[in-house]
Amino acid sequence: MTGQTPALRLEGIVKTFPGVRALDGVSFSVMPGEVHALMGENGAGKSTLMKVLGGIYQPDAGQILIEEAPTVMASPLEAKAKGVVFIHQELSLADELSVAENVYLGELPRKSFGRVDWDRLYADTERILDRLKVGFTPQTLVGDLSIANKQMVEIARALTVDAKAVIFDEPTASLTDAEKDVLFEVIADLKARNVGIIYISHRMEEIFRITDRVSVLRDGQHTGTAITADTNEEAVTQMMIGRKLDLSRNVAHHELGDVALEVRNLSCGHLYKDVSFKIRRGEVVGFYGLVGAGRTEIAETLFGLRDPSAGQILLDGQALRITSPTDAIERGISLVPEDRKGQGLVLGMNCRDNMTLPQVDDLKAGPFVAEGAEVAIFDQYRDRLDIRTPGWKQLVGNLSGGNQQKIVIGKWLSMHPNVLIVDEPTRGIDVGSKSEIHNLIRDLAAQGYAVIVISSEMPEVLHVADRIYALFQGRITREFTSEDVTEDSLVRAISGLADNGGAQVA
Amino acid sequence: MQAGTLSTFLKRGAIWGFILFELIFFSVAGAFLSLSDKAFMDLDNMLRLFKQSAPIGIIAMGMTIIMINGNIDLSVGATFALCAIVLLDSLTWPIFAGLGDWVIPVSWALALLTGVLLGAINGLIVWKTGVDAFIVTLGSMLGYRGLVFMYNGEQPTSHLNWTLVDFAETQFLGLHTATWFLLAVTLVIWFLMTRTIHGRNAYAIGDNREAAVNAGIRVGPHMMINFMIIGFLAALSAVVFYSESGSVNPNDGELYELWIITAVVLGGTKLTGGAGSVISTFGGVLAIQLLRKGLGHIGADTSTVNLVIGLILIAVLYLDRQLNRKGAEELKI
């Protein structure tokens, strides 16, 4: 690759926010036709670097060069015009508009009198959607799509222009394996067209599957670049967190208590049907299935966000109706939601207040909120979860994606619930903190909490769960214990395929 | 049938169903309660209703864009009054004395230009300062109204131009001039919002401003153009109305902003922006006018009318929420 001119080069980029030096002289380059991984812990500065490149932030110092020509990216539009396309970590779509309008947002094809050229818009979008092999039409309302499909719309945007470089910021966080395969085909296709690709992800297996080189950021500094084929997970992790990580499986068994929560023949419209399961105190139960298998909807029912159409919920052996989240919280059920930006956080509020939001009522000193107690809770979970923020006063909207996730988790942990439901707890979380969160879940169980972990990452459920329920199209298809589970049978169970062995759930 | 089609249909159709309900109710109730012996659904009565809807209706079209955009404009009533003064006063300016009836287009142009300018001021402040449109236009509502009073104190400004009055009272194909203006404006704004890039961008900005910025839409200038459009429409509304009446009181147009916002919301435009329809706003305008007229028809006084409209607004917003939820599968709050 030497001798070639890079498609894109960044030199000595510095970017500071009040209280944070997010980027501290980062240099980085992508060759045409190269897939370059950008890795680093939550808050290392990956998204910030890409936003500088995409014209969203202006660097305090440093230079951007496109094919070795110095450039200024004054706005996202300018970046796009110069061939740099940015696919955002957090979805950036307008729900009330059609897929086509979102794909061409900001550059709708024009006819006379400023009219939209609908025919061309739909035809062009159709062509891109065909390439992505998605099952929806250009006319579909984006608000009606699942999170995964929304992500595909976001990806479709990258294919609208003749890009020199495409930035993918954690594109697979909410994709199923099949959708991931399609994405990787798209990336291979772009690569074949000599586009330079920057790929940000916390998932090692993806990095080693599709990338050519890996660059690592740590605390806003570039700690190294390696050729992917010449390195391994351990080495990359060490570059990221500066130490070795113990990734051994840690299901330390302890005595289980009584059944904390039992669900009998629960159904909710066509979302899920006839779901029955139990969970004991001290147990971690995994709900494993593809996106859309009904896992999240079951959790939302338990948390009082949906009314079931049939079935029973028993808490400590008592049948009851959970009518609202307030009700659920009072009974000791907590949910860490899947969509942190939409459901878990008040982005315009500071870190501390977000974390103590569900319990401000209990933290009163006379008629006032007990600020000291709030800060104490925040400090405790910041240390425990290693949340990177200059202080509790920082607005949550200014944290990196992974650190936002940690705030949500801290929020519910600090409530000491009896039953804790975590939906995709480590989506977008770096490897170091991931194992920290896994340990935390195990600790909670050891202390007698019942924990439900919803996940679409197999290593995760295998790693933390004592028992695993496999879901397929709204039904529980199999139940596994940590002894009898195998990767193969799990995959079969969540794809609706028959299998021998393991306990079949009627 | 796709999921949600029924609720969408109900939502879109709701305002027209409501209008139908009003017509039937007032016809029946009117037969028993009305002091006059004329039927409520009399053709003349209905034509007048359209005409009376025009001043608020024309501005409501602009408010629909502003609200879809995620903003609000509280200054339209004051803009309306100020443009009316410019119109009526400029008709008598000595420098235009030699123009004869040609002073009419000149005065119209001056009034419309004033509207555009006042709108541009709002838009520019919202764009450049980033202050919420609610606050900005609350300020300009007071400011513009202040200008109205500075102009002539508590006195009305009057001038009747008979050519203008004739023009305003013409009925073409049975419809009054004002009605034609309302229909034309509705059509143009409908075209703008559904067919043009500017209109589609308005939806995108109201729906997800960050996404719009990221996509390179120039949000500030875009919003300023919309404020200029609503300013223009407030002026147009004044021009049409005062051509006929010929006299403007300094209090004229007060509370217009509230009636207009009520009509737009009744028509189903989201208060938070991103969704709404010009045609439904048209329905909302008719519904309110029908209500005012109908309640008057059965002998209710103004305060009762206001109370009823307030209650209906709340009921409609509640119903809208219910229709938006797709039964048990929808998340509760």
Ligand SMILES: Nc1ncnc2c1ncn2[C@@H]1O[C@H](COP(=O)(O)OP(=O)(O)OP(=O)(O)O)[C@@H](O)[C@H]1O
């Ligand atoms: N607008 C902002 N204002 C203040 N601080 C910010 C802002 N944007 C980012 N930061 C800070 O800059 C640092 C780097 O954030 P960045 O989003 O680049 O991290 P990241 O590497 O993408 O992390 P993740 O893996 O969690 O997405 C973080 O400490 C973050 O809190």
Ligand SMILES: [Mg+2]
């Ligand atoms: Mg990030």
